[in-house]
Amino acid sequence: MSIFGEFHFPADAFVLHRTLEQTSDLVVEFERIVVDEERLAPYIWVRTSEPSAFEERAIKDPCVEALERLDAFGTDSLYRVDWAADTSPLVDLVTDVDAVVLEASADRDHWELRIRFDDREQVVRFQRDCDQRDITFLLQRLYSPSEPMTGGQHGLTDKQQEALVVAWEVGYFDSPRDVTLEDVAAELGITRQSLSQRLRRAHYSLIGNTLIITPPTSDGEP
Structure with a gap:
């Protein structure tokens, strides 16, 4: 295995x-x-x-x-x-x-x-x-992986999926927000910069693989 x-x-x-x-x-x-x-x-x-x-x-x-x-x-x-x-x-x-x-x-x-x-x-x-x-x-x-990862179907890496899940679990996406990016980074054991980029890329992949059907052209039209 x-x-x-x-x-x-x-x-x-x-x-x-x-x-x-x-x-x-x-x-x-x-x-x-x-x-x-x-x-x-x-x-x-x-x-x-x-x-x-x-x-x-x-x-x-x-x-x-x-x-x-x-x-x-x-x-x-x-x-x-x-x-x-x-x-x-x-x-x-x-x-x-x-x-x-x-x-x-x-x-x-x-x-x-x-x-x-x-x-x-x-x-x-x-x-x-x-x-x-x-x-x-x-x-x-x-x-060892105990079960298949589900994030791959949306273009997420394992670390991007983990960052999104942990941020959601600790309340980073709640409104009003009581949890900072530094708090989430501490939970994951990484730097704030690494987490910020990981979340940015995760959001980009999720939108591109779930909401965007046809990429826009240079003039913004599909």
Whole structure:
């Protein structure tokens, strides 16, 4: 049975370390990232108040060969990235044990990765290899799926679904609202910035997959 692990790694253990270090309000998120033949998926969501500054720093980052902004929604932008051949030792570790990175997101301090393993033996190998390469990590959660996730049918990642459910359970969507974004973030054990982006992307996916039948054209007509 597959096993899912949620890990926190230092920012310098994965990609864009220098860019994250230089940009205080930066949040980066891969969605359904797949490591294939030791290469990372090319699409990332970036949230920052200074996209131009992010682009200038990212293109100089050793892990980036090319960068192109595809879409922008307020402070959120979708980029296509051509990664350098040797992006991160974590990429090698994941592919060496035949595991798959399903989600990855970061702020200035750390990366959060959700990794799918085929069995517990793969988990043990991965943890051992991290130790041998002096890659520190914090294991947040290790679990086997007990039932199918329902959020996928609406385009939600597991983390986006969890954020929406927890926010609803603690009363964030109540009126009047007594619960702040910081309260919900504390329940989830993530930063306010990460939660804000996660909710924004969740709302975008829900609307796009439930309410929008035909995308609007450039003049706003369907």
